[in-house]
Amino acid sequence: MNNPHRNKLVGSRRFEPRATSLKFIWRGLRPALILSLMILGVAAFISPERPVVAEMTASAVQVVVQVTDLGVLPGGDYSSARAINNLSQAVGLSTDVAHAYQTAIWSGGNIATIDTCCSGGLPRLLAINESREAVGWENGGYATNGIYWDASGNVSVLPALPGGENRVFAYDINNSGITVGQSRDGSIVRHGVVWDRTTLI
16 A cells, blocks of 8 residues: 655643653655654644654654644634545544534644544544555454545445444545455454445455
8 A cells, every 4th residue: 555644643632731752754855763752732734844842751762753733624723634645635534613523624724523433433544645644443342334424524334344343444535536445244253345436345
């Protein structure tokens, strides 16, 4: 799979009154370095282009990175970005004015909601490519559905192996729209699977 997340990290941090250690892999360097950072505040998006000072715990060396607050939906008080592409478009979750969690996409400094699917559970978006297609899964009780979002935010359930319905996970998508994930078969055996957008191949 092509990795659409090079040089950027996403996540969520709640404010802490003291420094907290955060480990990450800096994939833009060769070989990849694992850095342990001491960062204050909320870090929702990290990119190597603009400065914020972070201290490596292993030594006195300082690393300069950018930390950008992606914001929340109007009236919300929490957001968490789960994946990012090389166009700095990110997907994740945000609370709204009613303090309900919504599936969210950040693009060009704006935040918007995108459709959820069928189980009524909380979606987990795990990847977004440079065409703004995203994948993940949605858990609603016993059922787990692999989910594909097209570039317009329309949502589809990814098909399972025969007999393996309700236990499907999508983990990553490349820039050609090929998704990898997992599905059970009729004997409850887990298999790695590949989809071409919404078609099992």
